[in-house]
Amino acid sequence: MPRNRRVNRLLALVALVVVSVFIVRKINHSATPQVSQQQQEESLRTTAPKHPGSSPPSPNPLLQEVGEPDGILTHMGDTDRRRANATLLSLVRNSELRGIVRTMQDIERTFNSKFNYPWTFFNDEPFTEEFKRRTQAMTKAPCRYELIPKEHWEAPPWINKDIVAVSGQILVEDDIMYAKQQSYHKMCRWNSGMFYKHPALKDVRWYWRIEPNTRYYCSIDYDVFRYMEDNDKTYGYVINIYDAPQSIRTLWPTTMEFVAQHPEYVNPNNALRWLTDSEIRPNHNAIANGYSTCHFWSNFEIGDMDFFRSDAYDKYFEYLDHAGGFFYERWGDAPVHSIGLGLFLDKSKIHWFKDIGYLHMPYYNCPASKKCSGCHAGRFTDAGYLNRENCIDNFFKYVHAD
Structure with a gap:
C-alpha cells in the first residue's frame, strides 16, 4: 500500500477511535463503574484458581x-579496569539546572567518581554557558552538550492537529497528566525511539x-x-509500576497489528504474560484493550542501545510513530520500551537493580543494605494509596527475579 494511503488510513482509524471514545464516554459514562466491577468479579471467578500467584503478595525482597x-563484577581496585562503551545520559532543560546538579552530586558520590564515565546532555534548545559551567564543575568526567535535531523532536508531518486537539480534550477529561502539554508528548516520542539515533550516540x-x-x-x-556487558544483560530497571490505562488505549492493539505482520520478531522466551495479566488490575487491562499496563519506569534505565537499534525494536517504533499515539493519546516511552523488551527480548536479559536505592517522586526503590543511607528499607511510596501501583510482584510471578 502506498505510504500516503497508509497514512490516511491510519489517520481515519485514529479519528474513528477518538470520536468513538468521546461518544461512549459522554453517553454511557454512568455505566462505566458497573462494567468495571463486573469485569473484575468475572476475572476473579474464572482465573484465580488457575494461578495461585494471585494470592497475597510475596514478602518484600527489599x-x-x-x-x-x-555474576561477574568489576570493582574499582580490580586489575581489569576496562570500561564499557557507555555514557550517563540526560535529557534536561536549562531551567532544570538546579535539579540536575543535585542529581549529579548523588551519581558522582555513589558511583561515577569511581568509574569516570562521560556525561551526555540533550536539549531541544541550546544549553546556556551557565548550565555547561555548573554541570562540568560537578564531575571530573568529560561532558558533552548536544542539541536535538528539529526532525527528531517536532511532531512528524503526518500528525493531524485537529485530532490532537479533540483527543487532548478527552485526555484532560480523563485526568491524564500533561494531556495538552505538547513538549511532554515530544519528549515521550524522543525517548521512545529517537534518542539512540542522535549522531552523538552513534558509536x-x-x-x-x-x-x-x-x-x-x-x-x-x-x-x-x-555488569550488564559481562553477564549478558540488555536492560536494567529499579521500579516496575502500572500506567494510566486511559493514556494508552490503542497502544496494545497497535502493537498486535505490528506483531501480526512480524511474528518473526517475537522472542520465544518473552514476557507476554507480564504484559497481558488481567487478574490483579482487570480494569486496567480492559481499558488498555489487553495490556496490563505494567512497565519499567524509564526515568531510571540502564540499557543496551544495540537492542533499540535492532530491526525488531526500530521497526516497531516506526509503526507506532505512524499510528500517531504519541500525540493522539499519551503513549509514554516507559510502556513502549517495556512492551518492546517484553516481546522481542529474551526475558532472562532483564535485570532488577534492587541494590540501587532510588527516588523519583513519588516512588522509591529502597533496599536493606549497609551501603545505603536516607532510604527506608522496603519503602515504595510515602502515599499509602499508591502502593497498589507497584507491579513488581507481577514481574516475579510471570518472569523472574535475578
Missing part, C-alpha cells in the same frame, strides 16, 4: 539483606538514563555497565 548482584553502546531531581541513596562499588 526487606531482606540486599547485596551486589550475582556508543550503553547508556544510563539520569533525570533531574532524582535521588540515589546507596554506594555502587561495581561497574554497572560492565
Whole structure:
C-alpha cells in the first residue's frame, strides 16, 4: 500500500477511535463503574484458581539483606579496569539546572567518581554557558552538550492537529497528566525511539538514563555497565509500576497489528504474560484493550542501545510513530520500551537493580543494605494509596527475579 494511503488510513482509524471514545464516554459514562466491577468479579471467578500467584503478595525482597548482584563484577581496585562503551545520559532543560546538579552530586558520590564515565546532555534548545559551567564543575568526567535535531523532536508531518486537539480534550477529561502539554508528548516520542539515533550516540553502546531531581541513596562499588556487558544483560530497571490505562488505549492493539505482520520478531522466551495479566488490575487491562499496563519506569534505565537499534525494536517504533499515539493519546516511552523488551527480548536479559536505592517522586526503590543511607528499607511510596501501583510482584510471578 502506498505510504500516503497508509497514512490516511491510519489517520481515519485514529479519528474513528477518538470520536468513538468521546461518544461512549459522554453517553454511557454512568455505566462505566458497573462494567468495571463486573469485569473484575468475572476475572476473579474464572482465573484465580488457575494461578495461585494471585494470592497475597510475596514478602518484600527489599526487606531482606540486599547485596551486589550475582555474576561477574568489576570493582574499582580490580586489575581489569576496562570500561564499557557507555555514557550517563540526560535529557534536561536549562531551567532544570538546579535539579540536575543535585542529581549529579548523588551519581558522582555513589558511583561515577569511581568509574569516570562521560556525561551526555540533550536539549531541544541550546544549553546556556551557565548550565555547561555548573554541570562540568560537578564531575571530573568529560561532558558533552548536544542539541536535538528539529526532525527528531517536532511532531512528524503526518500528525493531524485537529485530532490532537479533540483527543487532548478527552485526555484532560480523563485526568491524564500533561494531556495538552505538547513538549511532554515530544519528549515521550524522543525517548521512545529517537534518542539512540542522535549522531552523538552513534558509536556508543550503553547508556544510563539520569533525570533531574532524582535521588540515589546507596554506594555502587561495581561497574554497572560492565555488569550488564559481562553477564549478558540488555536492560536494567529499579521500579516496575502500572500506567494510566486511559493514556494508552490503542497502544496494545497497535502493537498486535505490528506483531501480526512480524511474528518473526517475537522472542520465544518473552514476557507476554507480564504484559497481558488481567487478574490483579482487570480494569486496567480492559481499558488498555489487553495490556496490563505494567512497565519499567524509564526515568531510571540502564540499557543496551544495540537492542533499540535492532530491526525488531526500530521497526516497531516506526509503526507506532505512524499510528500517531504519541500525540493522539499519551503513549509514554516507559510502556513502549517495556512492551518492546517484553516481546522481542529474551526475558532472562532483564535485570532488577534492587541494590540501587532510588527516588523519583513519588516512588522509591529502597533496599536493606549497609551501603545505603536516607532510604527506608522496603519503602515504595510515602502515599499509602499508591502502593497498589507497584507491579513488581507481577514481574516475579510471570518472569523472574535475578
